[in-house]
Amino acid sequence: MRTRRALNLPFIAFVPLAACALVGLSACNTGTSEVTPTNRPADGDGSHVAEQMAAANAPELERKAEAQAESAAGAAANRQLADAPPPQAQQVTPPAPEPKPETKTEAKTETKTATGPDAAAPASKPESRTEAKPEPKPAVTFLNSDTAPALSTKTLENGLVIEELKIGEGADAKSGAIVTINYHGTLKEGGTLVDSTRGKQPATYPLNKLIKGWQQGVPGMKPGGIRRLTIPYALAYGEAGKPPVIPPKSDLVFIIELIQVVEPSK
Numbered sequence: 001m002r003t004r005r006a007l008n009l010p011f012i013a014f015v016p017l018a019a020c021a022l023v024g025l026s027a028c029n030t031g032t033s034e035v036t037p038t039n040r041p042a043d044g045d046g047s048h049v050a051e052q053m054a055a056a057n058a059p060e061l062e063r064k065a066e067a068q069a070e071s072a073a074g075a076a077a078n079r080q081l082a083d084a085p086p087p088q089a090q091q092v093t094p095p096a097p098e099p100k101p102e103t104k105t106e107a108k109t110e111t112k113t114a115t116g117p118d119a120a121a122p123a124s125k126p127e128s129r130t131e132a133k134p135e136p137k138p139a140v141t142f143l144n145s146d147t148a149p150a151l152s153t154k155t156l157e158n159g160l161v162i163e164e165l166k167i168g169e170g171a172d173a174k175s176g177a178i179v180t181i182n183y184h185g186t187l188k189e190g191g192t193l194v195d196s197t198r199g200k201q202p203a204t205y206p207l208n209k210l211i212k213g214w215q216q217g218v219p220g221m222k223p224g225g226i227r228r229l230t231i232p233y234a235l236a237y238g239e240a241g242k243p244p245v246i247p248p249k250s251d252l253v254f255i256i257e258l259i260q261v262v263e264p265s266k
Contacts, residue, residue: 140165140166140226141226142182142184142198142226142255142257143198145165145166145226145228145255145257146184146255148165148166148226148228149165150163150164150165150228151163151164151165151166151167152164156216158216158232158234158235159232159234159235160213160216160217160229160230160231160232160235161229161230162217162227162228162229163227163228163229163230164225164227165226165227165228165255166224166225166226167222167225168221168222168223168224168225168226168258169222169223169224170222170223170224170261171222171223171261171264172219172220172221172222173207173218173219173220173221173222173258173261174219174261174264174265175207175208175215175219175265176206176207176208176265177206177207177219177261177262177263177264177265178204178205178206178207178261178262178263179204179205179207179218179258179259179260179261179262180202180203180204180258180259180260180262181197181202181203181204181205181218181256181257181258181259182197182198182202182203182256182257182259183195183196183197183203183254183255183256183257184196184197184198184254184255185252185253185254185255186252186253187246187247187250187251187252187253188230188250188251188252188253189250189251194245194246194252195245202259204262207219211231211235211236211237212235212236213229213231213232213235213236213252213254214229214231214254214256216235217229217231217254217256218256218258221256221258222258223258223259223260223261224257224258225257225258226255226256226257226258227255227256228253228254228255228256229253229254229256230251230252230253231251231252231253231254232251233248233249233250233251233252236250236251236252237250237252
């Protein structure tokens with residue numbers, strides 16, 4: 001009897017050891033690091049099993065959550081790309097034209113005047129008139145004096161007409177003086193040229209050697225002065241005239257410019 005009990009003791013001790021070995025082998029074959037009640041660490045008294053399991057599984061759960069978040073983000077990005085409209089060609093907008101400077105127009109204010117017997121008559125504004133200034137007349141010269149207006153006119157009893165066109169300066173020419181003059185003579189009828197110093201040198205004559213119209217028309221002139229003499233034929237070349245230039249009984253018109261008095265009288 002004692003011998004049988006002694007033989008059974010090793011067998012009883014072997015059974016728990018074999019069970020522990022099988023449990024260890026099953027945990028290794030699962031290929032997971034997850035902690036379960038069957039493969040949890042053997043330390044502790046077992047009162048904090050849930051806390052130990054949560055602490056051991058926290059890294060694995062965090063990795064799974066990150067993987068799930070990355071997968072969800074990728075799926076959302078793919079959906080956004082699939083739903084987005086195709087890109088359109090960029091349109092170039094031409095530059096807007098520069099605004100033109102505004103021209104300000106002054107608004108006219110209309111003034112209403114009251115009507116009725118008590119209404120005072122509006123004061124009329126004086127009209128401002130700008131009178132055109134007359135253009136300055138060109139100075140009278142020997143060359144442009146044919147149609148120049150006369151400053152004064154004197155008609156003698158014998159019919160001689162003396163028109164002052166320009167007043168000279170200095171001493172008057174006397175009767176019988178020797179004078180240097182310019183002259184331009186035409187027929188009164190038709191304006192045919194008789195004789196002229198235009199384009200020539202002035203002429204010097206003693207007045208008492210010339211026709212009566214000159215003897216009476218030149219005295220009283222000052223050097224630089226211009227006169228127009230209308231001479232009747234009786235004071236010129238008489239009834240005979242001076243053919244072929246001056247017909248008989250021809251009245252003459254002479255423009256005379258006194259250049260200088262050479263001798264007062266002779």
